[in-house]
Amino acid sequence: MLHRATSILVAVLASFVVLLTVCLVGCDRPAARPTVNATPPREHAELPLLVATTPMVADVVRSVAGPRAEVVCLIGPGVDPHLWTPTRTDVLRILDAQAVFLNGLMLEGRVGDAFARVESMGRPVLRVAQSITRTELLTDPNRASYFDPHVWMDPALWGQTAAPVADVLSRLDPTHEGEFRANAALYRERAALLEKECEQLIASIPSEHRTLVSAHDAFAYFGRRFGLTVYGIQGLSTESEASITDIEHLVAEISARRVPTAFVETTVSDRTIRALVEGCAAIGHQLKIGEPLFSDSMGRPDTPEGNWEGMLRHNARVIAASLGGVVPGASR
Numbered sequence: 001m002l003h004r005a006t007s008i009l010v011a012v013l014a015s016f017v018v019l020l021t022v023c024l025v026g027c028d029r030p031a032a033r034p035t036v037n038a039t040p041p042r043e044h045a046e047l048p049l050l051v052a053t054t055p056m057v058a059d060v061v062r063s064v065a066g067p068r069a070e071v072v073c074l075i076g077p078g079v080d081p082h083l084w085t086p087t088r089t090d091v092l093r094i095l096d097a098q099a100v101f102l103n104g105l106m107l108e109g110r111v112g113d114a115f116a117r118v119e120s121m122g123r124p125v126l127r128v129a130q131s132i133t134r135t136e137l138l139t140d141p142n143r144a145s146y147f148d149p150h151v152w153m154d155p156a157l158w159g160q161t162a163a164p165v166a167d168v169l170s171r172l173d174p175t176h177e178g179e180f181r182a183n184a185a186l187y188r189e190r191a192a193l194l195e196k197e198c199e200q201l202i203a204s205i206p207s208e209h210r211t212l213v214s215a216h217d218a219f220a221y222f223g224r225r226f227g228l229t230v231y232g233i234q235g236l237s238t239e240s241e242a243s244i245t246d247i248e249h250l251v252a253e254i255s256a257r258r259v260p261t262a263f264v265e266t267t268v269s270d271r272t273i274r275a276l277v278e279g280c281a282a283i284g285h286q287l288k289i290g291e292p293l294f295s296d297s298m299g300r301p302d303t304p305e306g307n308w309e310g311m312l313r314h315n316a317r318v319i320a321a322s323l324g325g326v327v328p329g330a331s332r
């Protein structure tokens with residue numbers, strides 16, 4: 001009898017254990033595979049992961065890292081970095097990265113605290129534009145304590161960002177330091193060649209036509225380096241809206257200078273440029289709209305403008321062609 005009772009108790013306990021196990025495993029399952037929290041799949045999971053915000057930052061990091069790392073760019077072609085906010089997937093990438101590279105100088109204005117969290121974990125976060133010599137940076141004409149973040153528009157300045165990237169990569173992977181330093185030197189040399197090429201294109205524009213009008217104030221460094229007077233309808237950030245008074249002033253200025261062409265940008269609405277064209281037409285000045293310029297983003301990866309050099313070359317050629325300059329190999 002006792003033996004039978006013990007057998008029943010053992011059977012009940014065994015069933016309870018089985019049930020408990022099923023429950024624990026079952027209850028555990030949703031927490032163990034939270035697909036929304038899963039790190040996104042990678043193309044080269046065997047390599048260290050480096051994360052860059054803009055395509056221009058990714059360009060310099062890829063060029064210095066070569067085949068030694070996988071570089072993931074968070075902001076895609078045509079996306080405005082001033083208005084970009086990281087998605088949940090972006091944040092997971094950032095937290096998973098061995099090092100993170102931003103433009104800085106408040107370009108990525110809505111970035112939140114993800115980068116501060118990476119820094120608090122002791123991983124490198126490099127703001128590449130902030131590594132440029134302070135005296136070479138331009139300030140925001142409307143906010144004196146802020147710097148203009150569009151430094152990739154000046155090849156000589158952007159070439160300076162390769163060495164600090166090499167510093168970070170060398171700390172992460174000291175055995176390949178020589179390779180990173182050589183790649184950084186090559187990037188700077190290519191930047192110097194690009195500077196000469198852009199200089200020749202812009203110098204071919206008749207001096208009275210060297211005025212660049214664009215949708216937002218992204219070209220001040222380009223204008224300073226190559227001798228163009230620059231007007232942006234919106235301010236340094238596309239978050240600020242141009243007022244009717246701003247547009248009226250610009251219409252008067254452009255008409256007085258007989259500027260032939262204004263440029264739209266791939267990341268900014270053409271609404272204000274169209275308002276400018278209409279304003280000029282109303283006072284008898286015909287302002288054309290030029291081919292789009294790449295300001296805060298590059299072209300798609302499979303196009304000639306899908307890298308930083310190609311992007312600047314495109315801009316310089318389009319500006320020169322539209323303002324009466326000489327463009328080698330152009331059909332017009």
Ligand SMILES: [Zn+2]
Pocket residue numbers: 082150216217218236237238295296
């Ligand atoms: Zn911008």
